[in-house]
Amino acid sequence: MPIFPPERRPTVDLVTLGDVSGTTISTARQTLETTFGIVARRRRGPDPDRVCDPEPSPYTDEELFESAPLLDAIADASEADLAIGLTAAGIRHDGQDRLFGLGEVGGTSAVVSTDCFEESEREFVERVEKQVRKQMGRLLGLETTHGDCVLERAPFLRALDETESTFCVECRGRLTDPETAPAPPLWVVGDSPVLEEGPGSDVEGSNGTGAAGSHATDDGSLELSLRTLPLVPIGFVAMALSPFARGISRLAAWESTLPPETRRILHGGYRIVRFWTFAVLFVVLAFLALYAELALYDRVLGTSPGAAVVWGMIIVAIGLGYYGQLLVRAMVGGVYEGVLGGPQSSGTRRP
Incomplete structure (x- = not known):
């Protein structure tokens, strides 16, 4: 059963970067339709070597493309809510070794590389399916990398083959529970770290303080300091813009119901x-x-x-x-x- 109900589904573009096999495209489309109920549209993006120059891997002599400019190119080529790029070129992130795919948690673009997927057709299809599900989960705000789930970290090809091909019960529940299911305009699960991070949030690296040195008191009020006083007029501006934000959210929700x-x-x-x-x-x-x-x-x-x-x-x-x-x-x-x-x-x- 698809994760998204018919009345609430984001639009998704499959953006091809360079020459991509028909098997890759058809597998990605089928995966999105059977898993999420989404009929994706294909769009042609630029060849990877027109986006950036490849650089040698730090461990081998293989030429790899940096993923960041590719993700930007995928976003620019798409007109949908979310976009997944498909490429046969090798990719990496921040100078690391080769990756099979990369997605922005709670973002709008991801990329899947089939550079080393070629073995048997069955293995090729399974690897593409896993990466498309995994990167789509990243875009929807899932950040966990635990076992028994398609989101499990797979740094090597054999590790990818051994991971589960579907979402675990916990992750699927976050995608389907009405209280956390992705909804417009963000299309991110309600308990995603992307939405929870912020001033005073209980996340890794947070010191428990609010913005610019303000501190939350026991009764929930905000204790002002010389550092926080300049933020007061900004707060009033934000409050004045809140009706505008609600209007955008309502417009986005209405727009998501259109064909x-x-x-x-x-x-x-x-x-x-x-x-x-x-x-x-x-x-x-x-x-x-x-x-x-x-x-x-x-x-x-x-x-x-x-x-x-x-x-x-x-x-x-x-x-x-x-x-x-x-x-x-x-x-x-x-x-x-x-x-x-x-x-x-x-x-x-x-x-």
Whole structure:
């Protein structure tokens, strides 16, 4: 029985990076449909070598692609709620050795590599099935790596073959229990560490304090200090934006009930508007940077710059415009995620 009921399912894209076998694609599709009740749509992404340059493994001479830029490319190529990339190239994470797959816990993109899966067709299919289930579980917020579960850590190919092919009772329960089941707009299990981490949360590395040195008192009130006072106006702004956040959540919940084709049209329109918004922002910031450079040059030296200097200023302005729009995108994304109360596209990346 599929994990998701028909009336509440996220959309999922399968993004192929380079040449991917038909068996890989059909197996991934069938796994998502039988396990989660999701009919995935295929999208073509860029070849891995067009995303980043491969680097040699620290243990062998094999060329491996860093997973972080591949995950970004998968997210950019998708118009669905979640995306799983498929590639025949070898991958790694943070300079480590080869991985079979990687997913952002509670994020929106994951990648599965079939680089070393080729043995018999039966083994190949089983390995793809396990990795697709595992990485989909990561995207849905499951972070546990215990035994007797498809989420069990498998650093070697034989270890992957020995892991369970399905979710354990505990993880499946978290995915199906109405109180914890993934729901829009985050599509993350309700008790995921992605949602629980934060100021004062009881997680590894937490010191029990709130943001910026504030402390929770026994009666639940917040004790203010000189470090926390500047956060008060920010808190009022966040409170003012809370109706906006609830509106987004209601809109996302309504949108999840629409037919997949309609949702893809909405997502596509959103991506087009987002692209042109930041393109215009880049041009405006670059122009303002060039204007500031010219004004500063005239004020300091009292003369007009030569052609070579102007071209240098243009190059600098283009760089400032590019990184300026990246900064604005990061700030907008941070505010959006903060208002909604959880991450939208990032999380702990787990193999």
